[in-house]
């Protein structure tokens with residue numbers, strides 16, 4: 001019997017309804033997480049993200065990169081991007097996440113937040129290029145940040161902390177009924193890298 005609820009339980013749904021979010025906690029040791037953080041920081045082709053907001057093209061401070069099985073084109077924040085082909089390390093990460101989640105992925109969006117001033121606003125990942133109700137696996141390395149969900153109708157909120165080396169999975173109707181965000185904070189002065197493994201349909 002588990003006496004204390006300190007360990008994350010990957011079979012527990014964190015959402016009260018209308019979707020499924022599970023948190024596996026730290027899947028990677030501190031050494032592995034440090035290795036991947038450094039490796040990704042230096043070897044990923046990071047670019048400032050372009051988005052269209054209120055009809056104007058803006059460039060975000062956050063950096064992004066997009067990798068996959070094939071040079072897919074993908075429309076995100078109203079701008080079309082093309083995937084680069086997997087690196088060895090990304091392939092290794094993908095197979096570990098596939099084993100752990102029992103899901104398959106064919107692409108990955110990476111985000112680099114240089115410090116707490118950079119975040120991502122409320123959104124859901126329901127773009128038409130994504131498999132409908134497909135699982136999205138989110139892996140974090142570096143600074144621990146808060147992550148939040150908000151129900152689109154009832155406005156109920158669910159928050160959690162995403163630790164370095166951790167895995168979060170969103171699936172089922174989550175993107176239909178819930179928004180999520182990475183809130184900015186003035187308490188964090190170091191970088192975080194996030195990878196979201198996804199399934200693109202051609």
Ligand SMILES: O=C(O)CCC(=O)C(=O)O
Nearest residue numbers: 109111120125182194196
């Ligand atoms: O950085 C994160 O944890 C989430 C990123 C995200 O929501 C996205 O890329 O769609």
Ligand SMILES: [Fe+2]
Nearest residue numbers: 123124125180
């Ligand atoms: Fe997202």
